[in-house]
Amino acid sequence: MGGVFAVIGTPAVAPKSRGKSPGWTPGKKRHRKNRYPIVKKTVTPPPKEPSIAV
Template sequence: MPMITWELWLARFIVNDRPLPWQKPLSQLTPGRVAQAMPGVLVAIGTPAQAPKLRGKSPGWPTGQPRSPRTRYPVVKKGVSRTKKHSSS
């Protein structure tokens, strides 16, 4: 949190005040008003990352290659367990 506060405090001379329609223009910007204007600074700075490379559409299954059907396995069902009756003799 202190790093963000310092960043906003140092950036207050860089950003331009663009108040929303219900806000009054300020001569000295508050941290909230600086945070409101930061996306413009970040767009102007840009990013060091390269744009993602387009890979195109994947080729899919090779043409003319026969496909084998999936291996089917029998269904295993759980049997009903019956309790044994004890004889009381």
């Protein structure tokens, strides 16, 4: 029966390799991340109190 399975093959996908990742491809230029200006929230002034006429 093993010979039949060897001839037919398997429907399963071949296993993926494991271990250390390949990393950067040779010759590829590396760039620094783009820096954007910091956006700060503006300080809102406290609400004005209603004036009481005496």
